[in-house]
Amino acid sequence: MSETLVAGIDSSTQSVKVLLVRAEDGVVVDQASAPHPGGTEVHPAAWWAALQEAGRGLLDRAAAIGVGGQQHGMVALDADGEVVRPALLWNDLRSAPQIDTVVEHLGGPQACADTIGSVPPASFTVTKLRWMAEHEPENAARTASVALPHDWLTWKLAGGTEAGADLITDHGEASGTGYYSPAQRAWLPEVAAWALGRDTAPVLPRLVDPGAVALRTPSGQVLSAGTGDNMAAALGLAIADGDVVVSIGTSGTAFCVADAPTAEPTGSVSGFCDATGRYLPLVCTVNASRVLAVVGTLLGVDHDEFARLALAGEPGAGGLTLLPYLDGERTPNRPDATGVLRGLTSGVTRENFARAAVESLLCSLADAVDALDVKPNRVLMIGGGSRNAAVQQLAPSVFGQQVQVLEPGEYVALGAARQAAWALSGAATPPLWAPAPSVAFEGEPQPRVREQYDALRDATVGW
Numbered sequence: 001m002s003e004t005l006v007a008g009i010d011s012s013t014q015s016v017k018v019l020l021v022r023a024e025d026g027v028v029v030d031q032a033s034a035p036h037p038g039g040t041e042v043h044p045a046a047w048w049a050a051l052q053e054a055g056r057g058l059l060d061r062a063a064a065i066g067v068g069g070q071q072h073g074m075v076a077l078d079a080d081g082e083v084v085r086p087a088l089l090w091n092d093l094r095s096a097p098q099i100d101t102v103v104e105h106l107g108g109p110q111a112c113a114d115t116i117g118s119v120p121p122a123s124f125t126v127t128k129l130r131w132m133a134e135h136e137p138e139n140a141a142r143t144a145s146v147a148l149p150h151d152w153l154t155w156k157l158a159g160g161t162e163a164g165a166d167l168i169t170d171h172g173e174a175s176g177t178g179y180y181s182p183a184q185r186a187w188l189p190e191v192a193a194w195a196l197g198r199d200t201a202p203v204l205p206r207l208v209d210p211g212a213v214a215l216r217t218p219s220g221q222v223l224s225a226g227t228g229d230n231m232a233a234a235l236g237l238a239i240a241d242g243d244v245v246v247s248i249g250t251s252g253t254a255f256c257v258a259d260a261p262t263a264e265p266t267g268s269v270s271g272f273c274d275a276t277g278r279y280l281p282l283v284c285t286v287n288a289s290r291v292l293a294v295v296g297t298l299l300g301v302d303h304d305e306f307a308r309l310a311l312a313g314e315p316g317a318g319g320l321t322l323l324p325y326l327d328g329e330r331t332p333n334r335p336d337a338t339g340v341l342r343g344l345t346s347g348v349t350r351e352n353f354a355r356a357a358v359e360s361l362l363c364s365l366a367d368a369v370d371a372l373d374v375k376p377n378r379v380l381m382i383g384g385g386s387r388n389a390a391v392q393q394l395a396p397s398v399f400g401q402q403v404q405v406l407e408p409g410e411y412v413a414l415g416a417a418r419q420a421a422w423a424l425s426g427a428a429t430p431p432l433w434a435p436a437p438s439v440a441f442e443g444e445p446q447p448r449v450r451e452q453y454d455a456l457r458d459a460t461v462g463w
């Protein structure tokens with residue numbers, strides 16, 4: 001008897017990854033990836049071209065397909081379904097000035113968080129729509145519908161050509177827009193209309209319930225609702241209460257599952273929905289694996305040599321402290337920040353420079369975990385940066401607890417595949433797949449590392 005295969009897609013910031021997975025037990029039978037262009041403004045056609053390249057010979061073998069994608073990106077479509085302008089991505093912080101406008105419109109920080117689940121950072125789509133209305137009114141006026149990266153790709157897979165005709169999304173992705181209510185689990189079209197500076201709301205994707213069949217491809221394959229990449233990772237890892245996931249990709253994220261929506265008024269925690277009908281409070285930073293890449297490039301070394309150098313450095317990096325807000329920062333909200341290096345002396349070494357970079361990344365992620373305000377039973381680490389031996393070995397001493405590093409894998413794409421298998425099965429709950437293997441790392445707590453970092457972070461407010 002032939003096995004049933006499903007495909008999971010992760011259309012993330014730097015690349016697209018496609019997994020072909022056995023529906024029955026989640027075993028990956030084939031995979032491929034293709035790069036995305038750099039920058040924070042990308043034409044969606046580039047994602048579609050990359051997906052076609054990576055999906056060749058894989059997607060057509062799947063009975064069902066699920067798409068996970070980088071969250072928040074603004075894909076504005078005109079009445080003919082054409083892209084109005086290149087998408088502004090989650091890490092494009094030009095709409096930071098529009099945060100206050102949105103918060104004021106919704107009645108202040110707490111009212112805003114109660115209405116849309118979050119005090120929106122510049123990543124959220126609503127601030128980008130508002131930016132477009134203020135800076136490109138002709139594009140705002142032409143916008144007939146608004147999708148997000150995974151919605152648009154799912155629509156393309158369904159053969160969509162008419163704006164709004166069959167755009168779909170899920171509650172997880174919708175909760176990152178800023179014109180959706182996690183408490184009511186419904187769109188707020190009036191907020192989208194206001195953001196675009198007009199009376200009529202754009203067409204918003206139809207909300208599909210977790211586990212439902214959303215659409216079909218022209219050849220009849222099931223398309224599940226898809227979701228944002230962090231929700232997909234949560235589904236791929238099948239996280240439970242007490243688990244906190246730390247993901248080190250282009251973004252750094254810390255998230256957990258919850259029974260009730262979050263409405264945190266400081267703006268640190270985004271109150272998302274997950275992909276199973278529950279909630280996913282999440283803290284996100286924009287400077288993650290790139291911090292390691294930038295310092296590694298300056299030192300002229302590859303990932304492995306960089307890790308070796310960092311592990312040969314001293315705890316606290318001999319007093320060298322890096323504040324890693326290289327490209328501005330989202331959490332804390334410092335969109336205009338740049339990186340700061342303190343404690344540079346003539347005794348500086350390559351080892352301590354590498355060490356300072358790893359410690360700074362881990363401290364910013366430890367801040368993210370703290371902002372969630374939960375006591376983790378388990379910290380699970382995923383993402384490209386978690387493959388770095390120095391990150392793995394130093395994380396427990398910075399987080400002050402054991403860290404489980406998941407075996408290298410594409411957990412966003414795996415979660416999207418699990419959602420596809422769920423939709424295909426018609427069952428009430430996702431299929432049970434074996435948990436991904438992980439390695440546990442332990443370490444002596446090093447409070448001095450965080451003290452040094454906290455002092456620099458707090459001394460540079462307003463820089």
Ligand SMILES: Nc1ncnc2c1ncn2[C@@H]1O[C@H](COP(=O)(O)OP(=O)(O)O)[C@@H](O)[C@H]1O
Pocket residue numbers: 012013014015248249250251289290292293303304382383384385386387388389
């Ligand atoms: N061993 C490693 N050490 C440090 N960084 C790494 C290592 N392996 C991969 N990366 C980084 O991980 C990033 C990709 O991670 P990924 O989770 O796929 O990101 P995204 O989903 O945002 O595209 C790249 O920036 C790459 O440089």
Ligand SMILES: O=C(CO)[C@@H](O)[C@H](O)COP(=O)(O)O
Pocket residue numbers: 012013014069070071072090123176228229230249250251252253270282284
């Ligand atoms: O904005 C967020 C979460 O709110 C980011 O986590 C994006 O979803 C991008 O993810 P990666 O490409 O870094 O995985």
